[in-house]
Amino acid sequence: MLSDNWEVLATKAQSIYQNSLEKSLKLVNFDKALGQKYNELPSAKGETTKDYGSPTKHPFQLYLKTVPQSVLDITEKEPVDLLTDLKNGKFTCVEVLKSYMTAAIIASKLTNCVQEYLPDEALEYAEYLDRNHETMKDLPLYGLPFSIKEMIPFIGRAVTHGSLCYLDRIVDYNADIVNILKKNGAYPFVRTTNPQSLMMLECVSYAHGRTVNSFNSELTSGGSSGGEGVLNGLYASPFGLGSDIGGSIRSPAAFNGIYGLRSTLGRLPTADYFSCNRGSESILSVTGPLSRSLETIDLVMKTIIDSKPWLIDPTLAPIEWKHTKQDKFRIGIMVSDNIVNPSPPVKRALNIVQEKLSELGNFELVPFEPFQHERTMPILGKLYFEDGGRDFKATLSSTGEPLLVQTSWAIDGAKDLEMHEQWYYNLEKQKYRKEYLQYWVDKYTDKDGHILDAVIAPVFPNVAPKHETSKYWGYTCQWNLLDYPVLVFPVTTVDENLDHPLAEYKPLNEIDEYFYKQYDDAKSFAKAPVNLSLIGLRNTDEKLIEIGKILRQEIGDTHFCFKKVK
Amino acid sequence: MLSDNWEVLATKAQSIYQNSLEKSLKLVNFDKALGQKYNELPSAKGETTKDYGSPTKHPFQLYLKTVPQSVLDITEKEPVDLLTDLKNGKFTCVEVLKSYMTAAIIASKLTNCVQEYLPDEALEYAEYLDRNHETMKDLPLYGLPFSIKEMIPFIGRAVTHGSLCYLDRIVDYNADIVNILKKNGAYPFVRTTNPQSLMMLECVSYAHGRTVNSFNSELTSGGSSGGEGVLNGLYASPFGLGSDIGGSIRSPAAFNGIYGLRSTLGRLPTADYFSCNRGSESILSVTGPLSRSLETIDLVMKTIIDSKPWLIDPTLAPIEWKHTKQDKFRIGIMVSDNIVNPSPPVKRALNIVQEKLSELGNFELVPFEPFQHERTMPILGKLYFEDGGRDFKATLSSTGEPLLVQTSWAIDGAKDLEMHEQWYYNLEKQKYRKEYLQYWVDKYTDKDGHILDAVIAPVFPNVAPKHETSKYWGYTCQWNLLDYPVLVFPVTTVDENLDHPLAEYKPLNEIDEYFYKQYDDAKSFAKAPVNLSLIGLRNTDEKLIEIGKILRQEIGDTHFCFKKVK
Incomplete structure (x- = not known):
């Protein structure tokens, strides 16, 4: 160093x-x-x-x-x-x-x-x-x-x-x-x-x-x-x-x-x-x-x-990359994590996808209620920097490099845990993982035993936010805590004629209010892409790709370059 | 509590x-x-x-x-x-x-x-x-x-x-x-x-x-x-x-x-x-x-x-239980971990197995040198009780239950680690796992690309030891550190006519001397079974069973009950 x-x-x-x-x-x-x-x-x-x-x-x-x-x-x-x-x-x-x-x-x-x-x-x-x-x-x-x-x-x-x-x-x-x-x-x-x-x-x-x-x-x-x-x-x-x-x-x-x-x-x-x-x-x-x-x-x-x-790498599991043909898909739609509601373009993207998929004969869509996502940040807030950020801070103090705003926000609340505190949060993590899996399987499997193949959800409460404002990780880190694979895929771009801010809105909480206010005008986010997450149970990565291909076929490629070359 | x-x-x-x-x-x-x-x-x-x-x-x-x-x-x-x-x-x-x-x-x-x-x-x-x-x-x-x-x-x-x-x-x-x-x-x-x-x-x-x-x-x-x-x-x-x-x-x-x-x-x-x-x-x-x-x-x-x-259990990998037919096996024989040498009956068991397998046309046996097994206990000694045994000791102190000799020995040297110490030993563990895998694959794969299927080694330096003397875990915990599956299988029982203590022996170290002295007389261990370990790379559990079945066929069932019923 x-x-x-x-x-x-x-x-x-x-x-x-x-x-x-x-x-x-x-x-x-x-x-x-x-x-x-x-x-x-x-x-x-x-x-x-x-x-x-x-x-x-x-x-x-x-x-x-x-x-x-x-x-x-x-x-x-x-x-x-x-x-x-x-x-x-x-x-x-x-x-x-x-x-x-x-x-x-x-x-x-x-x-x-x-x-x-x-x-x-x-x-x-x-x-x-x-x-x-x-x-x-x-x-x-x-x-x-x-x-x-x-x-x-x-x-x-x-x-x-x-x-x-x-x-x-x-x-x-x-x-x-x-x-x-x-x-x-x-x-x-x-x-x-x-x-x-x-x-x-x-x-x-x-x-x-x-x-x-x-x-x-x-x-x-x-x-x-x-x-x-x-x-x-x-x-x-x-x-x-x-x-x-x-x-x-x-x-x-x-x-x-x-x-x-x-x-x-x-x-x-x-x-x-x-x-x-x-x-x-x-x-x-x-x-x-x-x-x-x-x-x-x-x-x-x-x-x-x-x-x-x-x-080569002893941490890996010997699971082959294998696509299996599937005739029917059962997909959950999670509109919000009930902590921060998505902005208008994100909601519109969810609607587009729902509409396209519901036209297909082999897709069954079900509303997916998030399972206690409020438990996630209290666990991750401790486990991301379980040394209270000492290791990271040492990398700065050795050269006097200033702490950046976003980094400072991320390590806020970290604590140098003693061993039993670490174990406590690990147990909370284990418990939540088990309960989430049970929730997914027990609540969303249909009467023929078809387990929910994936959930479609926002990637973030908004499209790309303004610099130094991306202060909520819930829609992504949720799946890190659970170790579920996620494919993010493009749906559309911000439309100034369609994606008006909500005139009236009762925020769920302080952070929800922050995000509500950030989405001040569709013009601020002009041309920003709108992507969504496709989330599966552990080791269903191949299936996400399969579904992603169907989604692309239905939605069409919306990326500017693709359109241009076409 | x-x-x-x-x-x-x-x-x-x-x-x-x-x-x-x-x-x-x-x-x-x-x-x-x-x-x-x-x-x-x-x-x-x-x-x-x-x-x-x-x-x-x-x-x-x-x-x-x-x-x-x-x-x-x-x-x-x-x-x-x-x-x-x-x-x-x-x-x-x-x-x-x-x-x-x-x-x-x-x-x-x-x-x-x-x-x-x-x-x-x-x-x-x-x-x-x-x-x-x-x-x-x-x-x-x-x-x-x-x-x-x-x-x-x-x-x-x-x-x-x-x-x-x-x-x-x-x-x-x-x-x-x-x-x-x-x-x-x-x-x-x-x-x-x-x-x-x-x-x-x-x-x-x-x-x-x-x-x-x-x-x-x-x-x-x-x-x-x-x-x-x-x-x-x-x-x-x-x-x-x-x-x-x-x-x-x-x-x-x-x-x-x-x-x-x-x-x-x-x-x-x-x-x-x-x-x-x-x-x-x-x-x-x-x-x-x-x-x-x-x-x-x-x-x-x-x-x-x-x-x-x-x-049901989110910690599990979706790997099916699948036997695959294999015509040829390549097996390493590890006679000692170079820390504590095995006692005469254990060595004899290794000889029996080598002899039987070498008679088979489809088994290639190679001597397997342990790869730096001395690194294992210093890592595990810290990670088994990374709280210095506090959690365990609390279970005793609440009722005044006395610490047993063997437990006391096991937690000896444990230390209440601060977070960076835990990370240090985790890194040592990760490094060793990676190097061991590389060693196994690079050193023991034959020219046709056939990777070593398994290693046969002692389970313990001796057969079942006398009460309160089983003070060495190296032959077993080695594979916990690496997370390699192990099948232990019976080979023979102590033979008073064959398993004489070594008259002369220069111990490798103090613990080796302790075990040398423990094996004072075959009579002390009369009728004790002699088993060995069959060790594979991660997730080769099925293969161990396959090889175990061949071993049993060759060695014959040595267990008293089996013989009696036959």
């Missing part, structure tokens, strides 16, 4: 980014016109990582105007189809890498979503694949670059998970999941931003500044896998890897209109990721892919699990 | 036993001759639970002389065959219950292995099954009584797990696993003894006294599932349920010459069992069956897992 002054380190972090950017610019070799366009783009990055830049209001519009069509022809292709082109030799791996690198460079200038580019390593691997096209082209992910959240170990790079004191923690290995993906033909090309402490549904740190939403820079990217959400939201990565202990895959996926899977603990290797509080086992973080392409998420999951990762 | 004087409670515990015994005697209704025989049996139970009785030296001999042949005809039948008889109506369920109850009453007088009989509940269920023979006879375990370790919740009974202060903790539910077995036609008929704190490889408590070995009462029964080991060792139960956090299924199974399966965490419901340190999650206890019948263990596992227990 470094003890240099944090401002010196912030400058150093900036120069690490800058160096990797310059190398990447050489790799992609912009022509003069594109170079000029690029230089003139408003930057979401400040002078140093202590400052914020002045991003354009709607990054994706400028992104699409800037990225050359020849690049878009590759990057906006459905990644599963791109794989076919790569295998067939229609594109070389280096061509695809250069396209995605171009896209990422432009995306990051507009949104500050990349922590560090990996041009050398990526190029080396792409060239290696091209040289061995004949023998390697049958690898399931042949030639696909992907993005990784900064906290995921990558050989030869510092892993800070948003704390400057770790800027010298150069790891000498790749995360298991990175190695597995490389063996299967995919390789990381950028490392994306994550916030201080990783414990916020936004993405701000002194290691990178602030990542802004890809649709509306006045709104948050979500977090902690904020960089992933934005980069994938702009289609500037075929897929990425995030991690989630309270909503960190789901909020950025939702706020940027893409898919994100919080997989069940024990399906994917996560144990070697970095974060604070290592060794704390009461609540565990889990990894999962983010992508605008559900097929790609499916393929990535299948590829990793087919490799038998349980022979 | 009661605060009455412990001696008063000890008397109360004795009278609970006595009452249940008297009811059971009425149920089985001994004729005059048997009644007299029974009254004259030397008792392993003292006047109160503070005293020890004066058991006969070799309980099984007297057991066989006492139990009427008509009872043995039922109790010594392979339980899987008995099931066929029950289904066919050759025996009624009540007949079978009465036979097993007779056997258990006699077994317990000789060894003090029953904590409490369940005559009323068992009879009620047996009669219910008989009345519904036609509709229920196809249940996989139709009519089979079974025994449960005292710490397993059984409705309407006090669960003490060996601490008198809990004598008023009457539970109002059955453990999930008990409910599942009942739904499948089996039902508990006795609760078996477990020791103070559950943390010893012996079985002594002020709630029952001392349980002695079924083969040689000068030796320990093993523990903590001591009562199960002995009752099943005498064939006085078709199967039983124990629990294991450091060897508690395996040592009693091994010391009494039967099979015992320490299943992988997440296969069987255990979370609702009672013990000290509830809420401590760093090292978890796991349940599993003990039986002289490997087919019964297989059937019980299959029945429970086929019931989808993961829809």
Whole structure:
């Protein structure tokens, strides 16, 4: 852990980014016109990582105007189809890498979503694949670059998970999941931003500044896998890897209109990721892919699990990735958790989904009442930082790095627990898990024994909120406490003509009132995507993908890029 | 938690036993001759639970002389065959219950292995099954009584797990696993003894006294599932349920010459069992069956897992119980953990197994070097009692119950950890698990990619040791730390002509010297069974059963009862 002054380190972090950017610019070799366009783009990055830049209001519009069509022809292709082109030799791996690198460079200038580019390593691997096209082209992910959240170990790079004191923690290995993906033909090309402490549904740190939403820079990217959400939201990565202990895959996926899977603990290797509080086992973080392409998420999951990762990571269960055909689905609809009610666009999205699914003959929809969700935060509030935040605070105090507003909010109420207090909260957790399972099975199974397949619910009380206001995790961390897998999926975007704030409203409580007031005007949230959660019992990840595919078919792809390319 | 004087409670515990015994005697209704025989049996139970009785030296001999042949005809039948008889109506369920109850009453007088009989509940269920023979006879375990370790919740009974202060903790539910077995036609008929704190490889408590070995009462029964080991060792139960956090299924199974399966965490419901340190999650206890019948263990596992227990217990993984045919096996032989070398009979057992398996064409045997087993106890020594034993000590101090020698030894070195210390030892555990898996896979996989299927190793440095001397857990707790499933299986019994102590020996260390000296003479261990461990990677429980079946076929059944009945 470094003890240099944090401002010196912030400058150093900036120069690490800058160096990797310059190398990447050489790799992609912009022509003069594109170079000029690029230089003139408003930057979401400040002078140093202590400052914020002045991003354009709607990054994706400028992104699409800037990225050359020849690049878009590759990057906006459905990644599963791109794989076919790569295998067939229609594109070389280096061509695809250069396209995605171009896209990422432009995306990051507009949104500050990349922590560090990996041009050398990526190029080396792409060239290696091209040289061995004949023998390697049958690898399931042949030639696909992907993005990784900064906290995921990558050989030869510092892993800070948003704390400057770790800027010298150069790891000498790749995360298991990175190695597995490389063996299967995919390789990381950028490392994306994550916030201080990783414990916020936004993405701000002194290691990178602030990542802004890809649709509306006045709104948050979500977090902690904020960089992933934005980069994938702009289609500037075929897929990425995030991690989630309270909503960190789901909020950025939702706020940027893409898919994100919080997989069940024990399906994917996560144990070697970095974060604070290592060794704390009461609540565990889990990894999962983010992508605008559900097929790609499916393929990535299948590829990793087919490799038998349980022979590498002892925390995993040997459960194969297996789709089973199902004729009929029974789905619960949870409109509110009865703590914070969703905003008008979120309610509208729930209506859209209900309407579409109820038209199908094989979907039975039932109202799902949340089971005592008010028990969740009192347990998690203690177990997230069971040392009272000492470990995390030490990462700041060593360099004098200031505590950010959102981090401060997250650790508020944490207490350095003595052993029996930890056990007490663990027992509360165990009890609640058991009761919830019983509730789900006993109350919602139909008379033919068909168990509820999934529940559709909000991801957050609102669409992407304004910066520094995402102060409620209930809709996401609920499922971390229970360790239920969740797929977030896009439904629509905010509609200024339809999503008017409620004129009259009697708030349920203080936090509900806070959120009610936040949704002041649909204009504030212009163009923001509206996603929902699809939640299943433990280890039903495959089923969520299946249902997700049906939902997409019914709702249609609403993402701007998809529409445009179509 | 009661605060009455412990001696008063000890008397109360004795009278609970006595009452249940008297009811059971009425149920089985001994004729005059048997009644007299029974009254004259030397008792392993003292006047109160503070005293020890004066058991006969070799309980099984007297057991066989006492139990009427008509009872043995039922109790010594392979339980899987008995099931066929029950289904066919050759025996009624009540007949079978009465036979097993007779056997258990006699077994317990000789060894003090029953904590409490369940005559009323068992009879009620047996009669219910008989009345519904036609509709229920196809249940996989139709009519089979079974025994449960005292710490397993059984409705309407006090669960003490060996601490008198809990004598008023009457539970109002059955453990999930008990409910599942009942739904499948089996039902508990006795609760078996477990020791103070559950943390010893012996079985002594002020709630029952001392349980002695079924083969040689000068030796320990093993523990903590001591009562199960002995009752099943005498064939006085078709199967039983124990629990294991450091060897508690395996040592009693091994010391009494039967099979015992320490299943992988997440296969069987255990979370609702009672013990000290509830809420401590760093090292978890796991349940599993003990039986002289490997087919019964297989059937019980299959029945429970086929019931989808993961829809009841949220800690379980949805992994089906599935045997896969395998033509070739690759087995490691670990002769010593390099900390305490095994005694002569244990080494001989290893030789027998090696010899038999090497004669088979489809078994490849490789020497297996233990991977740094010296790292295990320093981690477990902290994580077993991460509160420094406070929780456990409180159970004694409330009533003044004295700390037993073996418990005292077990908690020696425990420390009330602060949160970062716990995290430190959790990380040490995680690191070791990962390195061990890598070692197993990388070092022992053959050139065709065939991973080592299992390792055969001692269960303990010796056969059942003398009372109060089982002061080394390394051969069992090693696999708890790694969460590897282990099947212990019988190989032979101590042979006075073959198993001479080593005349010359240079001990590896102090504890090795202690064990060397303990094995003073084969006569001290006369008739003691010699079992071994079969260890697999996580979730290979089925494979262990498969290999166990081949081993049995090759070694032959060595258990006295089996031989006699044959």
